[in-house]
Amino acid sequence: MSQSPSLAVTRHPPIRDQIAAILRNAIVNLDFTPGQVLVERDLCERTGASRPSVREALRQLEAEGLVESRNGRGTIVRVLTPREVDDLYEVRAQLEGFATRLFSTRATPDQRRKLHEALTELERATTSGADRSPRILAAQNIFYGTLFEGAGNPLLEQVIQGLQVRVAQLRATTLTAPGRAEQSYREFVQIVDAVDAGDEAEAERVAVEHVRNAARVMSDVVAAGPAEG
Amino acid sequence: MSQSPSLAVTRHPPIRDQIAAILRNAIVNLDFTPGQVLVERDLCERTGASRPSVREALRQLEAEGLVESRNGRGTIVRVLTPREVDDLYEVRAQLEGFATRLFSTRATPDQRRKLHEALTELERATTSGADRSPRILAAQNIFYGTLFEGAGNPLLEQVIQGLQVRVAQLRATTLTAPGRAEQSYREFVQIVDAVDAGDEAEAERVAVEHVRNAARVMSDVVAAGPAEG
DNA sequence: CCCGAACAATCTGTCAGACAGTCTTGAAGG
DNA sequence: CCTTCAAGACTGTCTGACAGATTGTTCGGG
Numbered sequence: 001m002s003q004s005p006s007l008a009v010t011r012h013p014p015i016r017d018q019i020a021a022i023l024r025n026a027i028v029n030l031d032f033t034p035g036q037v038l039v040e041r042d043l044c045e046r047t048g049a050s051r052p053s054v055r056e057a058l059r060q061l062e063a064e065g066l067v068e069s070r071n072g073r074g075t076i077v078r079v080l081t082p083r084e085v086d087d088l089y090e091v092r093a094q095l096e097g098f099a100t101r102l103f104s105t106r107a108t109p110d111q112r113r114k115l116h117e118a119l120t121e122l123e124r125a126t127t128s129g130a131d132r133s134p135r136i137l138a139a140q141n142i143f144y145g146t147l148f149e150g151a152g153n154p155l156l157e158q159v160i161q162g163l164q165v166r167v168a169q170l171r172a173t174t175l176t177a178p179g180r181a182e183q184s185y186r187e188f189v190q191i192v193d194a195v196d197a198g199d200e201a202e203a204e205r206v207a208v209e210h211v212r213n214a215a216r217v218m219s220d221v222v223a224a225g226p227a228e229g
Numbered sequence: 230m231s232q233s234p235s236l237a238v239t240r241h242p243p244i245r246d247q248i249a250a251i252l253r254n255a256i257v258n259l260d261f262t263p264g265q266v267l268v269e270r271d272l273c274e275r276t277g278a279s280r281p282s283v284r285e286a287l288r289q290l291e292a293e294g295l296v297e298s299r300n301g302r303g304t305i306v307r308v309l310t311p312r313e314v315d316d317l318y319e320v321r322a323q324l325e326g327f328a329t330r331l332f333s334t335r336a337t338p339d340q341r342r343k344l345h346e347a348l349t350e351l352e353r354a355t356t357s358g359a360d361r362s363p364r365i366l367a368a369q370n371i372f373y374g375t376l377f378e379g380a381g382n383p384l385l386e387q388v389i390q391g392l393q394v395r396v397a398q399l400r401a402t403t404l405t406a407p408g409r410a411e412q413s414y415r416e417f418v419q420i421v422d423a424v425d426a427g428d429e430a431e432a433e434r435v436a437v438e439h440v441r442n443a444a445r446v447m448s449d450v451v452a453a454g455p456a457e458g
Numbered sequence: 459c460c461c462g463a464a465c466a467a468t469c470t471g472t473c474a475g476a477c478a479g480t481c482t483t484g485a486a487g488g
Numbered sequence: 489c490c491t492t493c494a495a496g497a498c499t500g501t502c503t504g505a506c507a508g509a510t511t512g513t514t515c516g517g518g
Contacts, residue, residue, distance in 0.1 A: 014300065014500070015289065039469075049503045052281050055471090059245065059285045063292030071243065072509055074470060087384040091324075098323045155316040159388065243471070269499075279473045284500090301480055303499060461518080473504105480499080487498075488491075 019047050019057035027066050027077055028168040034079040038067065046133060065166055080166075082222060088167055088213035093208045095160050096144075100207035101152040107150035112195070113151065118143035121194050126185045133175050170218060172208075177217045187213065197219040244278050246288035251276060253425035256295050256306055263308040267296065283350040294395055309399075309452060317396055322437045323374075324389050328380040329436035333424040336379035341424070344379065347372035348421050355414045362404050369400075374419060399447060406446045416442065 023043070043054045060073050061067045068078045080088070084212070122143055125135040144164065148157040161165050175181050187210040194203035245351045252272070255261050272283045287304050297307045309317070336344070351372055352365040373393065392444040404410050416439040423432035 009284055012300075012500095014298070016500085037469095041469080052284070053501065055281070056288045060286040063242045063289045067242070071241075072470065074510095084384065087382045090382055091385050091388060094323065095320075132338045153319055155313065156320050159320060219455050241471090245471085261504065268497095270497095282472065302482095321496095459516105461516105463514100463516090465514080466512090468509100471507090472512080473506085476502085476503090477498105478501090480497100482495105482497075484493105484495085486491105486493080488489105 004107075005019035007203060015049050015053045016056040019043070019049055019054055022047060022065075023057060023061055023204045024165065025195055026211050027061075028165060030169055031132070032077045033169075034077050034169065036077045038075045038077065046047055059208060078166075080170075081090070084223070085170065085218060086164060086215065088204070089218070092160070092163050092167070093215070095156065095163070096211055097204040098194070099148050099153075099156055099160060099210035100191060101200045101204035102151035102156075103147055104154060104198060104200040104203040106152040107195075111146060111150035114146045115143065115192060115195070117120060118146050119188055122185060122188055126181050133172060137171060140143070140184075140188075147191075173221050174214055177221055180217050183213070184210070187222070235444065238409075243449050245285040248272070248276050248278055248283055249289045249446045252286060252290055253293075253394065254296060255431060256290075259305045259398055259401070263398065265306045267304045267306065269303075281368040293391060295398060298371035303330070309395075311448070313400065314396070314447060314451070316446070317392060317438055321389070321392050321396070322440035322444070324392070325377075325440055326387065326433040326437035328377050328382075328385055328389060329420060329424070329428045330433035331382060331385075332376055333427060333429045333432040336424075340375060340379035343375045344372065344424070347375050348417055351414060351417055355410050361410070362401060365404060365410055366400060369413075369417075376420075402450050403443055403446050406450055409446050412442070413439075 001044065023032075023038075032038065038058065040051050040058075041047075041053050044051055047054065058067060058069070061074070062069055066078055067075050069075045103111075103115075118139065122136070122139040125132055125139040128135060145161075148160050151157065175184075191203060191210065192204040193201075194206055252267075254262075263268065267282055269283050269287075272278075273280055276283065287296060287298070290436075291298055291304070295307055296304050298304045332340075347368065351365070351368040354361055354368040357364060368456065374390075377389050380386065404413075416435065418438065419435040420432060423429075423435055
């Protein structure tokens with residue numbers, strides 16, 4: 001074990017990855033709005049990195065589908081057409097349903113316990129005060145994370161999380177629909193109930209239904225007002 | 230078409246993309262073997278591009294899961310563990326089954342016709358002479374391409390093709406199993422039959438089964454002899 | 459006063475060169 | 489034969505640079 005004494009634990013994550021993480025976060029949080037041009041020198045100044053590093057990060061995000069490179073005219077935050085949003089939700093429904101099914105058969109007791117904890121926090125968040133959206137989103141993320149991890153297929157988890165990131169910009173919107181947060185919470189309860197009952201078919205069904213409902217709400221919201229105030 | 234006379238058609242696809250395509254191709258064709266170190270300067274010389282461009286291409290391939298960056302020790306062609314191969318096939322089965330279902334309900338007459346043509350070529354390839362593997366693989370690619378495109382969900386298509394690329398290195402191996410090519414062809418026929426009959430459930434089922442069979446063969450081959458001669 | 463063209467300011471795509479830090483390798487020494 | 493140390497090889501990253509493309513602007517004409 002010539003391994004050095006675990007001191008240098010975090011051996012500098014590459015700068016490009018740090019930048020990618022920062023930008024990913026900014027896009028998801030709508031600090032950068034869809035369609036916005038990402039000027040490289042700008043990003044350099046903000047992050048303190050050089051252009052090569054920034055560009056490598058952008059290539060990574062491009063492959064993830066978060067940004068789009070317009071040949072010669074720079075990189076912009078990806079704008080999703082309604083059609084693409086539908087496609088995204090369709091794939092999500094399928095994969096998240098599948099993951100939920102796998103969870104119900106493969107998850108360890110520990111993972112099942114964590115799922116319950118996540119559900120509890122989700123309830124608290126949903127019944128909390130005025131500006132509850134961020135807390136609900138955070139709780140949902142933990143719930144989803146636990147669910148997908150417990151499916152026992154890291155690749156599946158990675159693919160799904162990739163899709164989740166791409167719709168993350170929209171999730172906040174969905175929650176603004178009146179009653180959606182409560183409805184959503186009820187659906188999460190259904191998922192956990194089915195999982196607890198060991199009914200994998202039902203677990204998959206409700207998970208699929210959950211995504212479809214979200215898609216429906218999303219369509220309605222978008223149809224009502226495409227732009228934000 | 231007001232397309233200009235195909236003179237300035239190719240508005241320079243970015244060099245980084247060309248390199249990414251070259252490397253992707255080389256990896257899929259096993260010109261670069263899994264685990265092989267991709268030395269940047271080497272790639273520069275071979276492609277005539279500069280290091281920044283090569284590195285951007287590598288970042289792209291990394292996000293696609295084809296290569297892996299080992300912090301400080303360079304980039305290598307991704308090596309798949311048996312476990313990861315299983316995971317890959319599990320997700321493929323689910324998604325390709327879904328795509329096949331969608332094809333059977335959404336595909337245009339034209340796309341259905343193309344699928345039949347692809348099947349015909351696949352038959353010819355399968356019953357062709359000694360070195361038929363490349364031809365079979367090419368025919369399969371066309372068949373798959375048609376199938377996934379006809380599912381009418383570009384995102385789904387893109388995700389599946391991403392997975393396909395990641396197992397492409399292994400597909401040649403699968404075909405070496407005695408009788409697998411013929412078995413595989415029969416499964417493709419089943420898929421087309423189900424699609425023709427408009428039986429979406431059956432179409433999904435046989436497509437899933439097809440991937441599972443491929444996975445099984447793959448496991449056997451890998452178990453028999455992990456390295457190639 | 460509105461419209462189109464020449465012009466200037468930007469910005470991207472790409473390259474060359476450089477340098478510290480880290481790994482690997484091979485040689486020297488126990 | 490195994491351990492230790494120094495040379496060489498690469499990566500990760502930065503600076504500086506430059507041609508070409510795009511965009512916004514200004515200026516003259518209708």
